[in-house]
Amino acid sequence: MNVYLIDLDGTLYRGNEPIEHAAEFIDYLNKNNRKYLLTTNCPLNNPDGIVARLKAMGITTTADNVLTSSMACRDYLLKHHSGKRVFVIGSPSFLEILQTSGIHLTNHLSEREYSEVVVIGYDQQMTYSQLKRACINILNGAEFITTNMDNVIPHGQTFIPHTGSITAAVQYAVNKEPVIIGKPFRHMFDSAVKMLGCNREDCVVIGDRLDTDILFAKNNNIPGYLVFTGVTTHSDLEKSSIKPDKCFNTLKDIIQMETGDIGDISV
Template identity: 40%
Template structure:
């Protein structure tokens, strides 16, 4: 079995299920650390900062990592803009603090006046007025970017609307297709590779969802490991045209 220097790892369904621990995941991370593998949690969640994600992993899931081990769709969006925006750094944002801070940290100017870009992520306090501004700005020529296309977010109440639902509202209102950043798009993986300094051949993409985690790896040319502790089940990939590179029932089965 091939050895990998870096592991890009999903969170919900892979490392935990909501607030529920997946003990095999903590053991897996410890093995990676003992073998000095590079770990990057690559998540579509744009609402929380890397510091908050790492704190949750340490406090609630017995996984001793720092903000340097976290790469969010908010960070990928900011890195994408740095790569493509040039001097056009005026951005209107629908999103929470994690997204806004990521953009500000990369020198973007947040504004609702003649923005060059409109970025839409998950915002649990969004208003009609914000959707109106986003729609008008895109129709006036601003480039439309979505952090990720996740339609739903697991919660204690059930599956609630996620960023993709908000992106779709704006797409429908503007009739403009957004540039999508998060999994399954390859952009987030490409930005994570650049941030980590790793090559595609050195990385294994680990996740529980064939449609997002595995497809992101496939779309980027990165090897994939599908773990059956979350969304996807063996029957789901039985007829998939491109299979994951590897599959395991739990991460205890993976030999680092």
């Protein structure tokens, strides 16, 4: 039985508005005791904050069903950099996730204190001083990690810079490629499988973006379902070399496919 890894923005909601049939789809999974994870590249909020935001939109889930790139980053640091000093550009909730897991943060120390790892997340209050400190540490040999490379995030009817834009500024200054944790890369998938306790081959990605969600599926050799409720249009799909395994107009179509009412839209 499919275990769904479900994107948030563009799949369940856009901005602060729920997407049609999103609540119905999550209710269907809950009522049938299905395993699933809501996966987001945005490291800004913790699971409880995401659950509260979804609840305000009429979508009911629990924190156990949420995986963010900040959580995947925590897992990566614990596995590969346990005990090392880490400097982070990120939101207070991101810092809290890392600190409560026993990761040694250096943000509170003098900028002259060397950090062995630099992590770039999404921080709307980021300063030039933080950028400078990140670059100096990386140039002195620190590991360079970013939670994700999404360049923008929806904001009302427009877009604003996201983690990828902050990372790009550091990357340009230090001339070094970062380790990327979030979708479409495998580190996020490793964390998802660990959380779910399922077989890797049982997982299916559902999302609205070809370059993150569907490529996430392809990079991890699992099926990817595209929904036309977010950024990707039929024209975008035709032009792209990244192809989903199935396409759906809405999440309700996935329910109907599972219950035998209709099939998917052919790619």
